[in-house]
Amino acid sequence: MPATTFQRIITPLIHVLAWGLLALTLLVFLPSAGHVVLPTQYWVKQVVLLLLWVAAFYLTAHVSVPRLLLRGHSGWFVLTLAGAALVIMLAGRVLEQVLHLPELMRQAFHAADAAAGRPPRPGAPGGGGRGYRFDLVSLLITLLVLGIATAITMVQHWQQEARLRERLDQQRTESELALLKAQINPHFFFNTLNNIYSLTLIxxxxxxxxxxxxxxxxxxxxxxxxxxxxxxxxxxxxxxxxxxxxxxxxxxxxxxxxxxxxxxxxxxxxxxxxxxxxxxxxxxxxxxxxxxxxxxxxxxxxxxxxxxxxxxxxxxxxxxxxxxxxxxxxxxxxxxxxxxxxxxxxxxxxxxxxxxxxxxxxxxxxx
The missing domain is CATH 3.30.565.10 (Histidine kinase-like ATPase, C-terminal domain)
Structure with a gap:
């Protein structure tokens, strides 16, 4: 199988596996709620955030990095990343309010504590007050997604430039060798033909x-x-x-x-x-x-x-x-x-x- 065909197949597969691993982490391993039955609205929020992270990843990789960072607009690029992170965090906050997620999460944890005969846990989601809880995990994942998108795109750009320089060097070397060989061969044959011409007279x-x-x-x-x-x-x-x-x-x-x-x-x-x-x-x-x-x-x-x-x-x-x-x-x-x-x-x-x-x-x- 040619290398280019292999890359066309393996690259999308790697992307699918990576996003699948992140989804599995968010939806299965990250919510450590014990025996608490989480409300459906929580899973809706996680799915929406996952879609936003996917969009932010590919917009950064295919738009922000090529059009801003690689063209020397570093300041605008940083502002774009900050704006993307802010949009994702605000979207998560809006979803929580629209879906009434804090109250539903509090009720779910209180119900689990009451069924187990325990007092309400102040550290439970939505517990200990009605104020806004900063979602540090979502922010870290957002920054990680944006950072990975930037790093991968830059590495691919450097590799592409390195391959281009290598091809140009090889073409220049081949052209120079062809020129040098073309110079040497006529020089030899010119002298030899002169010798044979002199010999024909003898x-x-x-x-x-x-x-x-x-x-x-x-x-x-x-x-x-x-x-x-x-x-x-x-x-x-x-x-x-x-x-x-x-x-x-x-x-x-x-x-x-x-x-x-x-x-x-x-x-x-x-x-x-x-x-x-x-x-x-x-x-x-x-x-x-x-x-x-x-x-x-x-x-x-x-x-x-x-x-x-x-x-x-x-x-x-x-x-x-x-x-x-x-x-x-x-x-x-x-x-x-x-x-x-x-x-x-x-x-x-x-x-x-x-x-x-x-x-x-x-x-x-x-x-």
């Missing part, structure tokens, strides 16, 4: 093989990661394909090492999360006339833990920038990590290691 067969590999990578990006997650083995295969494509244009002066577990322990991670680290290394760690080295390592020290290390040689002719050429890449990756793995990752960047390398280390909790 070796057509290798260029066709590279295009086939690129089409496999595009299928992975467009279809295999549509749900926002990818298997770690798929991501490793994607990185391996990327490295293979990049090596098509590299000379023997560039050494590329990619270490990863065989086989990897499967885990679900955000797709295209590791690519910017690797792409940054190729962008800034490769030169046509100088010897350089790119080292990529993926380790799984424990279940649910993932460590990625990427190092590339620092070349004087290039400027290693964490943001990449145009602010797209690793900066967006850091933002994606903040959104997808808050408090579950550690990213360390060393722009100049003692080995004259640029190093990035990521520790990620994927479980």
């Amino acid at each position: 070796d057509g067969e290798r260029a066709r093989a590279a295009l086939h590999r690129l089409s496999r990578m595009m299928r992975y990006v467009l279809y295999d990661t549509a749900n926002g997650e990818a298997l770690l083995s798929q991501e490793v295969g994607f990185i391996q394909d990327y490295i293979t494509l990049m090596q098509l244009r590299l000379t023997d002066r560039v050494q590329v090492v990619f270490e990863h577990p065989e086989p990897v322990r499967e885990a679900r991670i955000a797709p295209m999360l590791l690519l910017p680290f690797v792409e940054n290394a190729f962008k800034h760690g490769v030169a046509a006339t100088q010897t350089s080295r790119i080292y990529i390592a993926l380790r799984q020290p424990a279940t649910g833990q993932l460590e990625i290390e990427v190092r590339n040689t620092l070349l004087p002719a290039t400027s290693t920038d964490l943001a990449g050429s145009n602010g797209i890449g690793l900066v967006n990756t850091r933002r994606r990590l903040d959104l997808l793995y808050p408090g579950r990752y550690a990213l360390h960047v060393d722009k100049h290691t003692p080995e004259n390398e640029f190093a990035v280390e990521l520790e990620l909790q994927v479980a």
